[in-house]
Amino acid sequence: MNTDELAHALLKAERRVLEIQTKLHRWASDDPHRRFDDLFNLVADPGFLLVAWDRVRGNKGARTAGVDGQNAYYVEAEVGVEVFLDRLRTEIKDRSFRPLGHVHGRGV
Template sequence: MQCKLHRWAVEDSGRRFDDVFNLVHHPDFLTVAWDRVHGNKGARTAGVDRVSPASIAEGVEVVEFLGQVREQLKSRSFVPLPVRERLIPKSGSSKLRRLGIPTVTAYSRG
């Protein structure tokens, strides 16, 4: 989907993507996103919000969590927390690379 949107935006710089917002909070998109996050190698590590994806159990708890995220997105009260960055050494080199430590959850604007 991201590749298609990028291609369309390049082809027509004036194009508006009004339906993208509906896709972002669609349950199927959220489920696929959750599967990617939960299946990631870093799922056992807590983010800046001190929650790890692995700490959210399967089944009902995931459905409830995704439902809360969906409601925050739909109501436009979702506010992402900043990603914490650390510099870590590159493998086989003396150079450093940036590592972003994101969050699992977000907070709502009152």
């Protein structure tokens, strides 16, 4: 995916994410006791992941490597954002994703 395509996809994803967030906010305001049972699908949604990536990439710490030795720039240049997010989405959906730095379900 080239830079222009990524920028267009991000803009489209941001609009969609905002629409969904607005809807969820309205529903929660209308019924404070409402349960939201299907939010897991939003976590693995490609648009939500792209917006999250953009926010992480824009953070001050994006230049610092994480515990896996990679930083945002490495992912962009060597792995590719689309490949990275597709892999992450697959791991989230099949529940094989394990954040690094967590041992036996607890953060270190």
